[in-house]
Amino acid sequence: MPGLNVNFAGVEFENPFLLSSAPPTKDGTQIKRAIELGWGGAVTKSLLLVPDKNTRPRLGFLKLGKRMIGMSNIEMATELSLERWKKEIVIAKTPGAPIIGSIMTDSDPENWVKLTKIVEETGVDMLELNVSCPHMSPEKHMGALIGQDSALITLITKNVKENCSIPVIVKLTPNVTSIPDMTIAAKTGGADAISAINTVLSLIGVDIETGIPNPSSQGKSTFGGYSGPGVRPIALRVVAEIAQTTNLPISGIGGVDSWKSAIEFIMVGATTVQVCTAIMWRGYKIVENWKKGLQSFMERKGYRSLNEFTGKSLQFLHPFSDFKTEPPIKARVTHADSCNGCGICVTSCGDGAYNAITLEDSDVAIDDQICDGCGLCVNVCPQNVMTMG
Numbered sequence: 001m002p003g004l005n006v007n008f009a010g011v012e013f014e015n016p017f018l019l020s021s022a023p024p025t026k027d028g029t030q031i032k033r034a035i036e037l038g039w040g041g042a043v044t045k046s047l048l049l050v051p052d053k054n055t056r057p058r059l060g061f062l063k064l065g066k067r068m069i070g071m072s073n074i075e076m077a078t079e080l081s082l083e084r085w086k087k088e089i090v091i092a093k094t095p096g097a098p099i100i101g102s103i104m105t106d107s108d109p110e111n112w113v114k115l116t117k118i119v120e121e122t123g124v125d126m127l128e129l130n131v132s133c134p135h136m137s138p139e140k141h142m143g144a145l146i147g148q149d150s151a152l153i154t155l156i157t158k159n160v161k162e163n164c165s166i167p168v169i170v171k172l173t174p175n176v177t178s179i180p181d182m183t184i185a186a187k188t189g190g191a192d193a194i195s196a197i198n199t200v201l202s203l204i205g206v207d208i209e210t211g212i213p214n215p216s217s218q219g220k221s222t223f224g225g226y227s228g229p230g231v232r233p234i235a236l237r238v239v240a241e242i243a244q245t246t247n248l249p250i251s252g253i254g255g256v257d258s259w260k261s262a263i264e265f266i267m268v269g270a271t272t273v274q275v276c277t278a279i280m281w282r283g284y285k286i287v288e289n290w291k292k293g294l295q296s297f298m299e300r301k302g303y304r305s306l307n308e309f310t311g312k313s314l315q316f317l318h319p320f321s322d323f324k325t326e327p328p329i330k331a332r333v334t335h336a337d338s339c340n341g342c343g344i345c346v347t348s349c350g351d352g353a354y355n356a357i358t359l360e361d362s363d364v365a366i367d368d369q370i371c372d373g374c375g376l377c378v379n380v381c382p383q384n385v386m387t388m389g
């Protein structure tokens with residue numbers, strides 16, 4: 001059987017599936033239950049010097065028909081005191097499943113040092129610096145407000161590193177102009193690893209009857225943090241950019257919702273993946289199937305360890321200048337028998353591309369002289385009638 005175990009920044013995990021800092025890790029009992037169900041480790045909900053208070057409700061949803069695509073939250077960090085967390089970490093600790101303490105405070109390095117020392121003493125195996133939540137306490141200069149300032153990332157990482165003896169992960173925000181700059185800032189401060197992404201600053205929707213944006217609480221709303229499958233394309237790009245910038249180990253986060261999407265993160269350079277929204281929607285037990293799926297994939301491909309395909313996709317990422325702009329490729333009708341005559345290809349190509357497709361009684365044809373090879377028809381066709389060739 002291929003092994004799922006990984007070494008992440010010097011710490012051994014039995015499998016790469018970790019719980020991210022969020023409601024599924026809100027206390028020790030929850031973390032312990034998840035680990036017993038097969039998760040490789042957990043990042044605690046973000047710990048503070050003084051606990052936060054939450055508003056209710058605090059979640060908004062984006063749906064495509066009945067299917068949920070993404071979620072926005074306006075939740076704060078932990079509501080539990082540090083005294084209480086000392087006990088929660090003892091409850092959470094399970095042999096073979098490292099616990100990562102997420103910490104968060106304002107931009108004063110002294111406060112980071114204070115928090116670092118207290119949290120390291122609880123017995124956590126690693127620290128994760130939350131310099132990335134987009135919506136929490138901007139007036140206190142916390143979260144993404146730190147993570148958007150490369151000098152502050154370096155200063156805080158350096159102060160934390162000089163005051164602890166366990167590995168330090170810096171959790172980056174996608175809400176910046178340059179991921180490479182923030183990655184280099186974390187590395188300069190001495191980070192042992194990078195995790196990304198935290199949520200994407202968003203406004204997930206508006207109730208058009210009242211005009212109040214979602215999520216709303218007490219008749220008001222605010223910009224929230226977007227998570228779930230909808231953010232995965234952003235998260236994959238960010239993880240790939242980090243991997244292109246540094247050889248520090250990476251924990252990939254953002255819309256991991258299956259063993260397949262976990263593999264995508266591993267292939268763009270992640271050693272571990274972290275999960276929140278998929279657990280909030282479907283529960284801790286999803287990991288059982290994910291481990292089986294990952295293992296079968298590895299068996300089928302002949303991989304004995306995750307290292308053998310970590311970062312595999314990076315070699316295929318090129319600057320746009322490396323592309324020929326007019327390669328000789330066209331759409332082809334390859335499964336004409338499957339055409340049900342719905343006409344979506346004709347409409348899409350006609351109004352959104354080059355008007356190269358005609359349809360008569362389920363007989364679809366592509367004019368080679370007009371087809372531009374953009375690939376739109378192949379992807380909108382519900383019957384997979386066409387391929388690029």
Ligand SMILES: Cc1cc2nc3c(=O)[nH]c(=O)nc-3n(C[C@H](O)[C@H](O)[C@H](O)COP(=O)(O)O)c2cc1C
Pocket residue numbers: 020021022023045046071073075076077078102130133171197198199225226227228229231253254255256274275276277278
């Ligand atoms: C309700 C909620 C609360 C969260 N709280 C925290 C937090 O306290 N600290 C933190 O670093 N990230 C927090 N996150 C962000 C997640 O850890 C994760 O980075 C993000 O949701 C993307 O992953 P996902 O798509 O698997 O949810 C929170 C996310 C959600 C949805």
